[in-house]
Structure formats: structure tokens, C-alpha cells
Amino acid sequence: MEIYLDHNATSPPSDEHLVHLQKVLKGSYGNPSSLHAKGRKAQSLIYSTQKALAQSLGFLPQEVIFLSGGTEANNTVILGLKPQYPISSAIEHPCILKPLESLKRPINYINPTLLGIVTCEDLKSAITPETDFITLMIANNETGAIQEAKLFGDFLHKARWEDPSLVPQGLTQDHLRSLHFHVDAIQAYGKIPFTEWTSLGYDSVSLSIHKIGGVQGIGALLLRKKTSGNQILNPLLYGGPQQRNRRPGTENLLGIASFSLIHEELQKDSWWQQISQLREYRDHLWSFLEPHVHMFSPQKECLPNTLYFACKGGEDLILEMDMSQIYATAGSACSSGVQLESHVLKAMGIPKEISKHAIRLSLGLDFEEHQLKRLEKFLWGKLQKIIF
Numbered sequence: 122m123e124i125y126l127d128h129n130a131t132s133p134p135s136d137e138h139l140v141h142l143q144k145v146l147k148g149s150y151g152n153p154s155s156l157h158a159k160g161r162k163a164q165s166l167i168y169s170t171q172k173a174l175a176q177s178l179g180f181l182p183q184e185v186i187f188l189s190g191g192t193e194a195n196n197t198v199i200l201g202l203k204p205q206y207p208i209s210s211a212i213e214h215p216c217i218l219k220p221l222e223s224l225k226r227p228i229n230y231i232n233p234t235l236l237g238i239v240t241c242e243d244l245k246s247a248i249t250p251e252t253d254f255i256t257l258m259i260a261n262n263e264t265g266a267i268q269e270a271k272l273f274g275d276f277l278h279k280a281r282w283e284d285p286s287l288v289p290q291g292l293t294q295d296h297l298r299s300l301h302f303h304v305d306a307i308q309a310y311g312k313i314p315f316t317e318w319t320s321l322g323y324d325s326v327s328l329s330i331h332k333i334g335g336v337q338g339i340g341a342l343l344l345r346k347k348t349s350g351n352q353i354l355n356p357l358l359y360g361g362p363q364q365r366n367r368r369p370g371t372e373n374l375l376g377i378a379s380f381s382l383i384h385e386e387l388q389k390d391s392w393w394q395q396i397s398q399l400r401e402y403r404d405h406l407w408s409f410l411e412p413h414v415h416m417f418s419p420q421k422e423c424l425p426n427t428l429y430f431a432c433k434g435g436e437d438l439i440l441e442m443d444m445s446q447i448y449a450t451a452g453s454a455c456s457s458g459v460q461l462e463s464h465v466l467k468a469m470g471i472p473k474e475i476s477k478h479a480i481r482l483s484l485g486l487d488f489e490e491h492q493l494k495r496l497e498k499f500l501w502g503k504l505q506k507i508i509f
């Protein structure tokens with residue numbers, strides 16, 4: 122019996138999702154740019170999905186751009202705006218860090234606390250009169266730690282538009298209005314209720330659906346027109362007039378249909394009941410593991426599915442799990458067979474001797490009690506703290 126515990130990397134679509142997807146596609150297949158009925162039907166699927174996403178996140182439908190995934194969404198906002206004096210958390214996904222580095226500008230990296238959380242206060246005090254861009258993820262893909270992005274977004278919104286006394290010393294309201302605050306919500310979308318992480322202070326948000334059972338190869342960038350200030354987004358690609366020239370090319374209708382179905386699911390209580398159940402399993406495992414490992418995931422301020430820890434012989438344990446059809450992932454990225462140190466754990470101050478043994482378990486909605494029991498039985502007696 123397989124146990125797939127790598128949902129933060131990608132989460133397979135359910136059979137039900139695939140059946141629904143086929144139905145939606147059959148009814149709406151056409152080139153959305155074509156003026157005939159089939160094209161109009163396809164265009165209407167795109168518009169209704171934009172509208173639904175915009176409504177949940179406090180944006181306008183025309184501010185939703187579909188593209189090939191989270192990587193493209195993050196690259197688009199960074200390479201499209203080309204900030205001069207960016208601030209970034211040190212624990213962002215490489216698809217934020219690498220495009221930023223490619224600009225060859227001075228980047229102010231903000232480190233997290235020992236719990237892996239970048240705080241609102243640290244972001245606030247890092248802003249200088251030059252700052253034109255700030256980027257922070259909602260939840261970290263390795264540790265699952267929920268960042269103080271909403272707190273910062275709400276502060277920004279209030280200071281920009283409601284209460285000038287909140288503007289930090291040495292800065293102006295106009296400056297706060299003109300800087301761009303981007304959030305990467307790729308791990309949060311569908312795992313944390315919208316009200317807990319959305320904010321009117323966000324100027325852009327990137328989303329992807331393959332972490333929660335949608336298809337791969339589709340993402341969305343929500344980009345606020347009005348508050349992205351003086352900055353103009355230059356598209357990465359040039360071509361047809363699709364999506365108001367911001368992302369040319371025939372739209373990925375299969376991906377958008379999947380997005381629309383997933384987003385519909387997120388409106389139902391039943392989805393969030395399953396998420397609560399998942400959190401119970403995850404919390405149970407957290408308590409089971411914690412005494413025997415170096416636990417990196419916070420107990421509370423964390424995604425409902427993520428456990429990240431290191432134990433003695435962690436690299437070998439991953440292989441042993443693989444042979445027993447328990448699919449987890451190592452904390453460090455593997456490049457050409459060489460394990461790289463996790464930049465997230467490094468920023469949290471975890472020494473390499475520990476972080477090289479990191480294991481991430483990320484559970485999905487298909488996780489069941491009998492799998493929990495099997496997993497605990499398998500891990501029992503195998504976990505030991507690292508002493509060096």
C-alpha cells in the first residue's frame with residue numbers, strides 16, 4: 122500500500138476531478154480568441170474563473186492573468202517590474218530568489234525567526250525611502266511556516282489609505298502607495314481559509330493549483346492595477362493580444378478548467394472539513410515525531426499538511442521509506458546527484474550537519490487513518506536526534 126507524502130511538490134488530481142475536467146472541456150472547447158460560439162464559450166469559462174478568483178482575493182476580474190504556473194507568475198512580476206531596491210525574505214522559493222538575483226541589484230534579505238517566520242515588524246523596519254518592491258510568501262514550502270504577510274499587507278493598506286500616523290518615520294504615505302508588495306500564495310491556496318491570509322495591501326499574488334489536486338502547468342498572477350504605483354509591468358512574452366497583452370498566447374483551457382473546478386471546491390464547507398481532518402492527522406504526527414527529531418515545522422503557525430524535521434541518518438531513512446512505498450522528500454534540493462543545503466534551514470540558523478538529514482512529509486486530502494498508523498509503525502524505533 123503506497124503512502125504519498127509529497128503534496129507540497131505536487132498533488133495528483135483525483136479521479137473525480139479528471140472526470141469533471143473532461144466534462145467542462147467538452148462543453149467549452151474552442152480558441153477563446155475566436156468570435157464564434159465555441160470561442161465565446163471558452164472565453165466565458167476564462168472570465169468566470171477570473172471573476173471567481175478575483176472575488177475571493179479582493180481583486181478585479183481583469184486583474185487576473187493566467188500563465189504556466191507559480192514559477193512564471195513570480196518571474197513575471199519580478200522581471201516585468203524590474204525593481205531597483207527590492208526587499209525579499211531569505212526563505213522564498215528559488216523562482217523568486219533567482220529572478221531577483223538576475224537583476225543584479227542590491228537585495229535586502231530578511232531572515233526568519235528560529236520558528237521560520239518572517240515578521241511584519243522586521244519587514245516594516247527594513248523599508249527605506251528607496252525601497253520599491255517587497256516580496257514575501259504566505260507559507261513556506263519546506264517548513265510549512267505561515268509568514269506574517271497578512272499582518273504586513275493589512276498594515277500597508279491602513280498606512281497607505283486610512284491612517285497616516287502608521288507611516289514609519291522617515292517614509293511618506295506616497296512612498297508606501299508607490300512601492301509594490303508581492304505575495305507568493307502557492308502553498309497557502311486551498312490549505313488555509315482565504316480570510317486568514319488575503320489582504321487588500323497585496324499588489325500582486327501568485328497562485329498555482331497542482332499543490333492541491335489541480336493539473337500542472339497553470340498558474341495565476343493577480344496584479345492590482347491601481348496600487349502598483351508608478352511601476353509598469355513589461356510582459357515577458359510578446360505575441361497576440363490575449364490577456365490584454367500581459368501574457369500572449371492561446372490560453373491553457375485545460376488548466377483554466379481545472380482551476381475553475383478547484384476554486385469551486387474551495388467554496389464548499391466539505392473542502393475545509395477535509396482540511397481540518399488533515400490538520401488533526403498532521404498535529405498527531407507532529408506530537409509523535411517531535412520528541413525524537415529536530416522539528417523545523419512550528420506546531421501552530423503552520424500549513425495543515427506539513428512536517429519538516431531531521432533525524433539521525435535522515436538521507437538513508439528517505440531511501441528506506443521509498444523502498445517501502447512511502448514517498449517523502451529530502452529537505453535539500455538535489456542537483457546532478459549532489460545534495461544542496463536547504464537555504465530555508467540555513468536562514469533559520471540550522472547547521473548543515475543537521476539540515477542535510479532533513480525530511481519533509483507533506484500530506485494530501487487522500488491521507489487516511491490506516492496510513493497514519495502504518496507510517497507511525499514504520500517510523501517507530503527509527504528516529505533519533507542528531508548529536509554532533
Ligand SMILES: Cc1ncc(COP(=O)(O)O)c(C=O)c1O
Binds near residue numbers: 260261
Ligand atoms: C512557494 C512556492 N512558490 C513557487 C512554486 C513554483 O510553482 P510551480 O511549480 O507552479 O511553478 C512552488 C512550487 O513548489 C512553491 O512551493
